[in-house]
Amino acid sequence: xxxxxxxxxxxxLQPIRNFALxxxxxxxxxxxxxxxxxxxxxxxxxxAEELAFDPQRATGxxxxxxxxxxxxxxxxxxxxxxxxxELAPFRPWYELLVGGYAETFQQITEALRGPDYAxxxxxxxxxxxxxxxxxxxxxxxxxxxAELPAPPKFITDFGxxxxxxxxxxxxxxxxxxxxxxxxxAPAESPVDGIRFLMKNATDYxxxxxxxxxxxxxxxxxxxxxxxxxxxxxxxxPAVVELVRTALANGHLAVVEVDYKPTDPSIxxxxxxxxxxxxxxxxxxITEQRLEPEEFWLRLFEEAGAVVVARRTVNSxxxxxxxxxxxxxxxxxxxx
Ligand SMILES: C[S@@+](CC[C@H](N)C(=O)[O-])C[C@H]1O[C@@H](n2cnc3c(N)ncnc32)[C@H](O)[C@@H]1O
Numbered sequence: 336x337x338x339x340x341x342x343x344x345x346x347x348l349q350p351i352r353n354f355a356l357x358x359x360x361x362x363x364x365x366x367x368x369x370x371x372x373x374x375x376x377x378x379x380x381x382x383a384e385e386l387a388f389d390p391q392r393a394t395g396x397x398x399x400x401x402x403x404x405x406x407x408x409x410x411x412x413x414x415x416x417x418x419x420x421e422l423a424p425f426r427p428w429y430e431l432l433v434g435g436y437a438e439t440f441q442q443i444t445e446a447l448r449g450p451d452y453a454x455x456x457x458x459x460x461x462x463x464x465x466x467x468x469x470x471x472x473x474x475x476x477x478x479x480x481a482e483l484p485a486p487p488k489f490i491t492d493f494g495x496x497x498x499x500x501x502x503x504x505x506x507x508x509x510x511x512x513x514x515x516x517x518x519x520a521p522a523e524s525p526v527d528g529i530r531f532l533m534k535n536a537t538d539y540x541x542x543x544x545x546x547x548x549x550x551x552x553x554x555x556x557x558x559x560x561x562x563x564x565x566x567x568x569x570x571x572p573a574v575v576e577l578v579r580t581a582l583a584n585g586h587l588a589v590v591e592v593d594y595k596p597t598d599p600s601i602x603x604x605x606x607x608x609x610x611x612x613x614x615x616x617x618x619x620i621t622e623q624r625l626e627p628e629e630f631w632l633r634l635f636e637e638a639g640a641v642v643v644a645r646r647t648v649n650s651x652x653x654x655x656x657x658x659x660x661x662x663x664x665x666x667x668x669x670x
Contacts, residue, residue, distance in 0.1 A: 356403055361433035363400060364426045369415075372406065373423070376414035427466025428610070435460035436617050446620035453620040457519040461496030464560060468500050471648040472559050472590045475660040476504065479588045480555065482644040482662050487511055487555035487585065493536040493577070494561030495520055501557070502529060537565055537573050545583035554585035562591060562631070567624040571634065578638035582665040587640070590660045594625035601655050611657060628659060641666045 338346075363369045367386050371377065379397060383390040397413050400406045405419040435456050439446075442453035480486075488511060492501040495515030502525060505513050512528040515521075516539045520531040532539060536558075558577070565574050581587040596615045601607040618625045635642060640663040648658045 355399075357429065357433050358437065359396070359400060359403065360405065360422060361429040361437075362396075363405065364429060365434060368396075369419075369423075369426075372413055372415050373420070376409075376412040378412050379408070380411070382413060424470075427463045427469070429463070430459055430466055431463025432610075432613060432617075435463050436613075436621075439617050439621055440613075443616075443620060452622040453617075455617075455621055458497070461517060461519050462499075465496040465499035468496075468559060469503065470652050471658055472660070473500060473503060475590060475646050475648055475658070476500075476557065476559065476588050477507070478646045479644050479660050479662040483555065483586060488553040489513065489585075490555045490557065491516065491581075492557040492559070493517075493540070493581075494558060494564060495531065497521060498524070498529070498531055500559060502526060505529060536561060537569060537577055540577050540580040543580055543584060545580075556581035556585060556587045558587060559590040560592070562589060563618070563625055564623045566626070567622045575634060575638045578635060578640055578663065582638070582640055582663060586643070587663040588660060589631070589635075589663060590658065591628075591631055592625055593628045593657045593659055594630075595627065595657065601657065604655055606653060606655055611655065631661070635661070635663055639666050640664065 366388075368382070371382060371386060377385075379394055380390055382388070383393040386393075397406055397408055400419075401408045401413075404416055405422070407414050407416050439453040439455045445451070446453040486508065490501065490504065490508075490511055490513040492498075492504075492513065492515045495501050495517045496519070498515045498517075498521045501513050501515045505511055505526075505528065513530070515529065515531045516534050516536050517531070518533065518535060520533045522531075522533070524531055558581075562574050562577070565577060578587060578589075592611075592614070594615070595601055596612075602612060615625060632642070642661050643664045644660075644662040646660045647656045650656075
């Protein structure tokens with residue numbers, strides 16, 4: 336083994352440096368600092384006053400970020416560096432994996448021993464997940480919707496997170512109204528025509544009366560990264576029932592992650608190690624369960640569904656092919 340002790344220590348400390356940096360970047364966004372500094376250089380003292388920060392602590396945080404090359408501190412002013420500006424579109428990944436799951440990674444040992452699952456920050460997961468979906472699942476659902484026999488009159492988003500997905504979708508369909516159901520749904524809707532319900536999606540689905548006649552098929556249900564949650568919470572039969580209930584009232588668009596944790600071609604891919612490896616881990620210790628595509632296809636069949644369309648994410652965004660969208664219709668009523 337070569338190198339001095341210090342050289343080996345520096346090497347061994349890189350994950351700790353990145354651990355602190357991931358937290359630092361998340362809080363740069365979450366504190367409002369990033370937004371304020373994006374509009375140009377500002378005196379640190381003014382920034383601290385505007386954001387109600389303790390000036391000494393704010394200076395310490397900014398000095399940390401300056402040493403990591405994220406901000407520039409000069410003449411008592413702070414601004415974003417080019418590397419700092421580049422981070423802007425990636426904010427939701429920090430919101431999901433750090434804001435939502437930092438506490439989860441702290442509980443690995445307890446979760447391994449059980450019986451409890453590791454906890455997570457539910458509202459922040461909704462924010463981060465919907466933010467990421469803007470780049471991947473949102474265009475996927477748009478593509479699936481193009482395969483519908485007719486535009487829906489109503490969209491129900493099961494597991495709607497902070498509601499941004501549904502709200503964004505309905506901007507393209509102004510005559511369609513929507514309902515978002517989530518354990519952490521927003522308390523209020525930002526627009527007319529969209530309602531939110533803070534409720535378990537399976538409880539809500541059980542209260543639905545199957546549509547008949549002309550109403551049949553007028554609702555599009557969405558389950559974007561939701562079935563994996565219900566699967567661990569309530570078991571496979573509950574997911575089958577949820578799919579069946581949705582199909583009794585219309586079409587269902589499902590987006591799931593194909594679980595391939597041992598596929599070397601994926602785990603060697605940058606996104607494989609950078610995103611899916613921690614993503615798989617956090618699913619293993621929280622109350623959710625990833626499954627491979629074949630599992631979902633068998634489940635859909637059992638629920639009486641036919642896959643009308645299958646799409647994966649644009650490879651410019653995610654070349655792993657792991658994120659898959661399905662448009663489901665009741666068997667015998669494929670179009
Ligand atoms: C990974 S997020 C997906 C959010 C959003 N659909 C998107 O496109 O990113 C999963 C969401 O499902 C919600 N959820 C989990 N179990 C649920 C349940 N049984 N009923 C309703 N919502 C649930 C969580 O609160 C979370 O907001």
